[in-house]
Amino acid sequence: DKPEDLKSRPPIITIMGHVDHGKTSLLDAIRNAKVVAGEAGGITQHIGAYQVKTDSGTVLSFLDTPGHAAFTSMRSRGAQVTDIVVLVVAADDAVMPQTVEAINHAKAAEVPMIVAINKIDRPAANPDKVRTDLLQHEVIVEKMSGDVQDVEVSAITGQGLDDLLEAIALQAEILELKANPTRAAEGAVIEAQLDVGRGPVATVLVQNGTLRQGDIFVVGEQYGKVRALINDKGERVKEAGPAVPVEVLGLNGTPEAGDVLNVVETDAQAREIAEYREKA
Numbered sequence: 001d002k003p004e005d006l007k008s009r010p011p012i013i014t015i016m017g018h019v020d021h022g023k024t025s026l027l028d029a030i031r032n033a034k035v036v037a038g039e040a041g042g043i044t045q046h047i048g049a050y051q052v053k054t055d056s057g058t059v060l061s062f063l064d065t066p067g068h069a070a071f072t073s074m075r076s077r078g079a080q081v082t083d084i085v086v087l088v089v090a091a092d093d094a095v096m097p098q099t100v101e102a103i104n105h106a107k108a109a110e111v112p113m114i115v116a117i118n119k120i121d122r123p124a125a126n127p128d129k130v131r132t133d134l135l136q137h138e139v140i141v142e143k144m145s146g147d148v149q150d151v152e153v154s155a156i157t158g159q160g161l162d163d164l165l166e167a168i169a170l171q172a173e174i175l176e177l178k179a180n181p182t183r184a185a186e187g188a189v190i191e192a193q194l195d196v197g198r199g200p201v202a203t204v205l206v207q208n209g210t211l212r213q214g215d216i217f218v219v220g221e222q223y224g225k226v227r228a229l230i231n232d233k234g235e236r237v238k239e240a241g242p243a244v245p246v247e248v249l250g251l252n253g254t255p256e257a258g259d260v261l262n263v264v265e266t267d268a269q270a271r272e273i274a275e276y277r278e279k280a
């Protein structure tokens with residue numbers, strides 16, 4: 001890529017944390033707070049990732065993965081699809097085994113972390129206990145004079161959600177994430193299934209380049225030609241640029257989460273690469 005072709009792109013965020021600490025609630029709260037009422041498809045039409053815009057105008061892409069398992073298996077398949085990990089810790093609980101796992105995953109992947117101290121609305125909330133617990137695992141938050149941003153939130157009342165989004169936007173700015181929207185698309189499968197009406201459907205997060213209707217691609221051991229692209233709001237779109245999640249129709253078979261998608265020149269090339277991979 002020529003330097004002048006590199007444009008800043010939205011960050012991709014994964015929420016991780018211990019069971020029941022509020023990962024899903026937080027993802028839903030962010031989505032509900034930031035999806036404009038009356039938008040086509042609304043909040044019901046949801047694919048495995050979505051984008052929101054913060055009040056200060058930064059676009060963020062959230063991955064709706066079920067957490068550690070997906071993060072790890074995607075990483076083991078070669079897909080590094082997270083720029084920032086939001087570590088959710090319930091303020092009325094503490095650092096628990098899966099909190100520690102999440103910390104270790106983020107550290108192994110060298111992905112910066114932001115701590116969301118959730119359930120701050122609960123009477124038993126003790127955010128300082130969470131901060132002290134985190135020290136034991138070498139996560140030193142800002143309130144403890146460290147450099148990991150920590151934000152108190154409630155997925156139920158919405159308290160602190162905008163602060164969390166601004167913390168993510170700030171972290172993203174520091175990372176100076178860039179991609180080249182002019183090149184042939186490269187992306188990663190977030191999830192895929194065989195749909196009765198539509199055939200194999202893959203949710204792909206474009207990581208570099210721009211994916212367009214009509215593009216010929218290979219994805220894992222499968223290949224195809226983009227018949228339609230559907231965005232996170234359920235709308236048909238002609239193209240998807242860096243950090244944009246889309247559903248891709250037009251596959252010959254169902255790929256797996258973590259498979260890498262590459263646009264190629266010809267059908268023959270796509271088939272050849274897919275067949276070679278199948279035999280490998």
Ligand code: GTP
Nearest residue numbers: 018019020021022023024025118119120154155156
């Ligand atoms: P798993 O996916 O099972 O690991 O759980 P999770 O981390 O996605 O947690 P989930 O969002 O399912 O929340 C677990 C429970 O905590 C639910 O009953 C939520 O309603 C509740 N909860 C989540 N966030 C908050 C919060 O900020 N305040 C309060 N009071 N309850 C919350």
Ligand code: NA
Nearest residue numbers: 019020021024
């Ligand atoms: Na739960």
Ligand code: MG
Nearest residue numbers: 022023024025
């Ligand atoms: Mg959940």
